[in-house]
Amino acid sequence: MDLFLKDRVAIVTGGASGIGRKICHTYAEEGVHPVIFDIHEENGKKVVKECGDIGTEALLFHGDCSSEEACLQAVRETIGKFGKVDILVHNAAPYTDGSAVMPFLKQTQKMWDDFVNTILWGAIYTTKAVLPHMFELQYGRIVYISSDAGRTGDAFQAVYGACKAGLAGFMKSMAQYGGRKNVLVNIASPALTLTDENEPMLNLAYKYDTEEGKKRVAKAYPTGKISTAQDLANMVVFLTSDRSSNLTGQVIGVDGGYFMPAP
DSSP states (O other): OSSSSSTOOOEEETSSSSSHHHHHHHHHTTTTTEEEEEHHHHHHHHHHHHHHHTTTTOOEOOOOOOOOOOHHHHHHHHHHHHHHOEEEOOOOOSOTSSOOOGGGGOHHHHHHHHIIIIIHHHHHHHHHHHHHHHHHHHEEEEEOOOTTTHHOOOTHHHHHHHHHHHHHHHHHHHHHHHHGTTTEEEEEEEESOOOOOTHHHHHHHOOTSSSSHHHHHTTSSSSSOEEEHHHHHHHHHHSSSGGGGOEEEEEEEESSSHHHHHH
C-alpha cells in the first residue's frame, strides 16, 4: 500500500537509537528524509549512513531538544537542507536503558529534571519550532511517543509516567489548535518495548534472555508478546501518512492490548 510519503521530511527527536532509530529506518524505506535530532552525535552519524544505505538521504542535527534555541536551529537547518518540514516525531526520552526505573523515593532530582525537560519541554519547544512552517504549508503531521506508564501509572516510573501523561493533554490542545491548518497531532503509546538499548535491563529484571522469562513477561499482554521498536515505527509512519488524513487528537496504544481504556 502506497502511504504517499515519498520526499516528505521528518524531524525525529531521539532518532539515534532505539525506537527513534527504527522510525528513521522505516521512514527511509518509504522515501522520507529523516532528520535525526539527538544529543548522541556518533550514533546519529551511524543512522544517517544506515538511511543512506536504504536509499534515502538523511540529516543529523546534533543538539538537545530541551533547548528552545536548539529546536529552532534544527528546523532552520532542516529547511535549509530539504526546503520544508512535513513531520515531527517527538520520541526523545532520557534513561532509555531503564537505569532510572526505581521506586519514587529512590529517584533523584536530576532524574526528575531530565524527564520533565526532555519529554515535556522537548515536546513544547519542538512543536513551537515547527508549527509556523507547517501552518504556512497548510500541512503537518506530529506524533509524540508516550507510554502506558502515563495511562496506568507506575510506582517505579512515577515522574516519567507523569510527563508522558502530560503529553496527552498537550497533544489534544495542539490537535485542536492545528486541525484547521491541516496539522494533525496524535500519540503512539507503547507499553514495554524491546529495543537494543533496554534488552540488558529486561534480561536483568525479568530474565528475558530465557524462555521462562519471556513467557512470564508475555502473560501481561493479550497478544502474548511485547512490542518491538518496529511495531512502534510502523504505527508512527502510518499516523504521519496521508492514509490517516482525518485522524487527530488520539492516543493509539501499540502495546499488545496491555492497556484497554473504558469506552
